[in-house]
Amino acid sequence: MELNSVDVGNIRKIKKVAVLGCGAIGSRIARSIKNELQPVCSLSGLYDIDTSKSAQLEQSISQDNLVKESFPALLQDCDILVEAINSDTRNFIQQALESRKNVLTMSVGKLLNAEDLFALSLKNGCAILIPSGAVAGIDAVKSASLAPIKKITLTTRKPVSGFSQNRYIEDQGINLGAITGETCIFEGSVDDAVRLFPRNINVAATLALASHAKSKIVIRILTSPEYTINSHEIDIQGDFGHMVSRTENVICPDNPKTSYLAVLSAIQTLKEFCSGVRIGT
Ligand SMILES: NC(=O)c1ccc[n+]([C@@H]2O[C@H](COP(=O)([O-])OP(=O)(O)OC[C@H]3O[C@@H](n4cnc5c(N)ncnc54)[C@H](O)[C@@H]3O)[C@@H](O)[C@H]2O)c1
Known part of the structure; x- marks a missing residue:
């Protein structure tokens, strides 16, 4: 327009x-x-x-x-x-x-x-x-939330470097340098994701607010030495049907932490x- x-x-x-x-x-x-x-x-x-x-x-x-x-x-x-x-x-x-x-x-x-x-x-x-932020499909999630939602999974993939200095990773004894293939480093609730990955929370929070179904959301965070970009996949099932959206983000040239x-x-x-x-x- x-x-x-x-x-x-x-x-x-x-x-x-x-x-x-x-x-x-x-x-x-x-x-x-x-x-x-x-x-x-x-x-x-x-x-x-x-x-x-x-x-x-x-x-x-x-x-x-x-x-x-x-x-x-x-x-x-x-x-x-x-x-x-x-x-x-x-x-x-x-x-x-x-x-x-x-x-x-x-x-x-x-x-x-x-x-x-x-x-x-x-x-x-x-x-x-x-704003919907770095993920596609929030419009459909909002509409879908007007009818019962069965389950939502958010799968976030980020390069290994995106998790340096993360306290949870250190506490769990996860050696980022030793990761050789795609590895799930977290699976759990929105609240835990927000608490444990404060630098990576915006998409999870937006999804929770848009869906009004925080308790039905499972967050999965994956990393791999082969990842070079951040991506987010929303999989939502409910009375409306089933939707999957996948967004591959280019980083903002002014701040590599922002898509x-x-x-x-x-x-x-x-x-x-x-x-x-x-x-x-
Ligand atoms: N909603 C989303 O999807 C989404 C996506 C990316 C980033 N973000 C969030 O947006 C925010 C901004 O991102 P960015 O990439 O522009 O960050 P940035 O680091 O480039 O800029 C942040 C600016 O805020 C200023 N600042 C910090 N505290 C301040 C204060 N108390 N008063 C005035 N200025 C202050 C800093 O000096 C800096 O210039 C971050 O919190 C980030 O987490 C949200």
């Missing part, structure tokens, strides 16, 4: 978007707002705890007065907060919702057991936007929310 200011200019207010976190995802979203999403939204501010990052981004975007000196200042003049930080986000999300701002959040894991935040968004009439599709899905979520046109569920 091409965005056209003539189509939307008079009937929909241009939304002001503030970006919290100017790393790989935040920077790409900010550039997209400036370059492609301008008919439906504008950039109102940037904030990063590392001020050199926000300053650098402001300069590369060529728009003055974007960098804010604090999070409250960032919140002041925006309609939507994009949260893209790699540290604890709960307070930021809560403050934004208390200020009646819509929130697009990348830290999906923090929403897993956060009924209070969903209740707050409902009370204050603002949206929590959760490029996750960045694109955040931009698409923002575009659909601001334009009012949604395709899929």
Whole structure:
């Protein structure tokens, strides 16, 4: 869909978007707002705890007065907060919702057991936007969740290097260097996966929230010296039928821990929310 200011200019207010976190995802979203999403939204501010990052981004975007000196200042003049930080986000999300701002959040894991935040968004009439991230099929999972779900399996495959410095791997005495073929290093619940693999939780958390069937989900994490990319496979069975989706991800050039599709899905979520046109569920 091409965005056209003539189509939307008079009937929909241009939304002001503030970006919290100017790393790989935040920077790409900010550039997209400036370059492609301008008919439906504008950039109102940037904030990063590392001020050199926000300053650098402001300069590369060529728009003055974007960098804010604090999070409250960032919140002041925006309609939507994009949260893209790699540290604890709960307070930021809560403050934004208390200020009646819509929130697009990348830290999906923090929403897993956060009924209070969903209740707050409902009370204050603002949206929590959760991009589908690095996995395909979330649209079908959401629809399927309206009828009974029998079982969901998420199989995540990552290169061995993706698990270095993982405490669980060390505690289990798993010698990553000795792995010679495809090996399952974890099989269990969403909550355990989130606890034991904090760097790899976003897809599992998104699947749990989309399906409303956390207790029916089995997470499997596999590695092999032959894997060079991250991939995610969702297998879901229920009254709707049976669906299998497999996503092979290219890494984001700005941050090898982030999949490029996750960045694109955040931009698409923002575009659909601001334009009012949604395709899929
Ligand atoms: N939902 C998904 O599918 C998905 C996919 C990939 C990444 N993520 C998550 O998105 C987040 C951002 O990813 P990224 O690749 O852009 O990370 P990144 O490391 O490139 O950038 C994070 C930025 O946040 C800043 N930051 C950290 N704490 C801050 C604070 N308290 N206040 C302000 N700024 C702060 C850092 O300085 C950094 O610039 C991560 O938490 C990651 O887990 C989600």
